Amino acid sequence: MALLVIGSVAFDTVRTPYGSAREVLGGSATYCGVAASYFTPVRMIAVVGEDFGPEAMGPLRERGIDVSGIEVRRGGRTFRWSGEYSEDLNSRKTLNTELNVFQDFRPKIAPGDVGARFLFLGNIDPDLQQRALQQVKPGFVACDTMNFWIEGKNTSLKRLLAGVHGLVINDSEVRLLAGEINTVVAARRLLSLGLGFLVVKRGEYGAALFSGGHYFAVPAYPVERPVDPTGAGDSFAGGFMGHLARRGEVSGTALREAMIYGSVMASFCVEDFSLNHLRGLSMESIEGRAGELRDFLRVEGPANR
Amino acid sequence: MALLVIGSVAFDTVRTPYGSAREVLGGSATYCGVAASYFTPVRMIAVVGEDFGPEAMGPLRERGIDVSGIEVRRGGRTFRWSGEYSEDLNSRKTLNTELNVFQDFRPKIAPGDVGARFLFLGNIDPDLQQRALQQVKPGFVACDTMNFWIEGKNTSLKRLLAGVHGLVINDSEVRLLAGEINTVVAARRLLSLGLGFLVVKRGEYGAALFSGGHYFAVPAYPVERPVDPTGAGDSFAGGFMGHLARRGEVSGTALREAMIYGSVMASFCVEDFSLNHLRGLSMESIEGRAGELRDFLRVEGPANR
Numbered sequence A, B: 001m002a003l004l005v006i007g008s009v010a011f012d013t014v015r016t017p018y019g020s021a022r023e024v025l026g027g028s029a030t031y032c033g034v035a036a037s038y039f040t041p042v043r044m045i046a047v048v049g050e051d052f053g054p055e056a057m058g059p060l061r062e063r064g065i066d067v068s069g070i071e072v073r074r075g076g077r078t079f080r081w082s083g084e085y086s087e088d089l090n091s092r093k094t095l096n097t098e099l100n101v102f103q104d105f106r107p108k109i110a111p112g113d114v115g116a117r118f119l120f121l122g123n124i125d126p127d128l129q130q131r132a133l134q135q136v137k138p139g140f141v142a143c144d145t146m147n148f149w150i151e152g153k154n155t156s157l158k159r160l161l162a163g164v165h166g167l168v169i170n171d172s173e174v175r176l177l178a179g180e181i182n183t184v185v186a187a188r189r190l191l192s193l194g195l196g197f198l199v200v201k202r203g204e205y206g207a208a209l210f211s212g213g214h215y216f217a218v219p220a221y222p223v224e225r226p227v228d229p230t231g232a233g234d235s236f237a238g239g240f241m242g243h244l245a246r247r248g249e250v251s252g253t254a255l256r257e258a259m260i261y262g263s264v265m266a267s268f269c270v271e272d273f274s275l276n277h278l279r280g281l282s283m284e285s286i287e288g289r290a291g292e293l294r295d296f297l298r299v300e301g302p303a304n305r
Helices: A028-036 A054-062 A100-104 A126-136 A147-152 A154-161 A171-178 A183-191 A232-247 A252-269 A283-296 B028-036 B054-062 B100-104 B126-136 B147-152 B154-161 B171-178 B183-191 B232-247 B252-269 B283-296
Strands: A003-006 A010-016 A019-026 A042-049 A070-073 A079-085 A092-098 A118-121 A140-143 A166-170 A197-201 A207-211 A214-218 B003-006 B010-016 B019-026 B042-049 B070-073 B079-085 B092-098 B118-121 B140-143 B166-170 B197-201 B207-211 B214-218
Touching (some): A003 A126, A003 A232, A028 A054, A079 A100, A118 A126, A126 A140, A147 A171, A214 B283, A283 B214, B003 B232, B028 B042, B079 B100, B118 B126, B147 B171, B166 B171, B183 B197, B252 B283
Parallel strands (some): A003 A042
Antiparallel strands (some): A197 A207, B079 B092, B207 B214
């Protein structure tokens, strides 16, 4: 089944200990959409400026993504972010943010989007996420958020969380949102807001899934040459949502499998700048890493495949 | 089969956000030995001072540990350590270290120790670890170490590693020892020194096992009320080695199971100060958490047990 992704499309300028990239394609919806596109048809709703030319749209079209929901704002300039990563890639400093057309982004929901079976609400103002949710009335919806909204729009965010099935966020965001330093207690507190499940992304340590009484942890795929972590969390969300949409169901097993595909897509993302690696994968390489991750979880040792 | 543990016995003074404890039983061999004692007969080789009375020895005897290898140095004072933990318990500051009798500890290997099937060399001077290893000539041996020896006795340590089966150390120590910031590359480099396997302890993120081409990751058991992380890594080593000794073999499956028991014992350790919780467990509670951890790893979802 198709996946609808609402979020940001950006031009990123990134410096890591392994090199740098200038004004390259990025944004939460971009990474999520491209990662998900290996599993299911994807449609993106976003906004870009007039500077977002056909070559920028290339990787999205190439992956068969429906880009008709990406509004090109006449005379506007695309959202820009630039940042720099620490030596071990575990922390980053934002050097500059230019919201540009993203500042007054109002997701335009088309009639065909109403009743979408699978929706992912990328990290935007929770009031806009809420409005999109009410318009789309999806079968299944998960969302992301960030510190800025947790601190600035806490009430809106909590209202949103009561109406979504799942939340996919970082370790530190879980703590901040729950106001609790222990992740386990924090997770339980967030689930009590009405969430069906919570995915906690832990960077190089993988991710954990909390849902009513259940817990599942997937390691990060062991990448030997990480180059740029930008978009890893969004790629995780893309692999995760993409697999659920492909399965067309959201059972406990499907969620656990989705965690594996999330981890796989994040691992490909970090192996190069921008979508350079993520955009040109084969299903064989994706399923290969998924199989390896399954083996890493098998107490009895690797399966003979 | 019995497990021989060589390492430190100490009195710890600890402050955490959840309380404090003064001059309580601690030390690497103590935590490791007590944790292992649930799985297999344990004999400890260590040194204490005259201030180490029968009440201090109590928890060890109570767990059926053979303490005849613990030398009580006449007129000496037991090793003391004190430290303070950060708000999230993820980092600690050493406030004071008094080596006392531990300063000139020379493990005394008894004739009955020679040819021990399972040996764990706690974190002591690698030259002493090497000497003990040569005297015991064990069937299977794993060791621990720390930054102090990695920096101060690197050559001795690398010689030791070529002669042991496994190394059980922290994340940051792996990076320091390998001189490589990427854990995956660092692990491969350490394995190439002649190690059979490497266990990387990651605190609240669990632990990873690297061995010739294989990888396995176990999450930390989700503890809601961690109180004091002191000894968690040593308790992990105890559960890990204890299970291997119980199985009496070191297959790939046994190593993976051992990772689970390591994680279980670490989780009990952190739930109270000193050995307060670790010393009074039932096998039922241990196997209960081990079963839960197996479920946390099962992609198909919890087994119906």
